[in-house]
Amino acid sequence: KMIKSKYLVQQFSNKIKKIIFILFFLTLCSTVLADPKMDLGLDVYNNKAECGACHTLQAAGSEGQIGPDLDLLKPQMNKIIAVVTNGIGVMQAWEGILSYEEIEAVAYYVFQSTNK
Numbered sequence: 090k091m092i093k094s095k096y097l098v099q100q101f102s103n104k105i106k107k108i109i110f111i112l113f114f115l116t117l118c119s120t121v122l123a124d125p126k127m128d129l130g131l132d133v134y135n136n137k138a139e140c141g142a143c144h145t146l147q148a149a150g151s152e153g154q155i156g157p158d159l160d161l162l163k164p165q166m167n168k169i170i171a172v173v174t175n176g177i178g179v180m181q182a183w184e185g186i187l188s189y190e191e192i193e194a195v196a197y198y199v200f201q202s203t204n205k
Contacts, residue, residue: 130198133191138173138183140195148202156180163203169196 134140134149141151145158156179164172173192176182183192 126194126197127201129191129194130196133187133195134198137191138187138195143180146199146202159199159203164199166196166200169199
């Protein structure tokens with residue numbers, strides 16, 4: 090009976106070690122796989138263009154009521170780039186204010202945040 094208990098404890102210990110290793114590996118991967126384009130897109134959305142003043146986007150914590158709710162709209166990348174670049178309705182054109190890299194990043198951020 091004592092031998093069986095030691096065996097069970099050893100098995101449990103091995104499983105805990107595997108779980109800890111997997112959690113460590115996943116944490117390391119998430120850090121290594123951080124997406125700088127998402128980071129830039131969030132920064133443009135929240136700070137440079139302040140999109141959340143008009144738009145609702147749950148991922149960014151914005152609750153604007155002037156423009157469309159992006160979570161409901163789920164716009165495609167090409168549409169977001171076109172609208173941010175050229176403007177639409179009361180939304181201004183951001184071409185010449187934001188770089189193409191910033192426009193592409195904010196479009197990527199919105200697309201990835203709403204099309205999961």
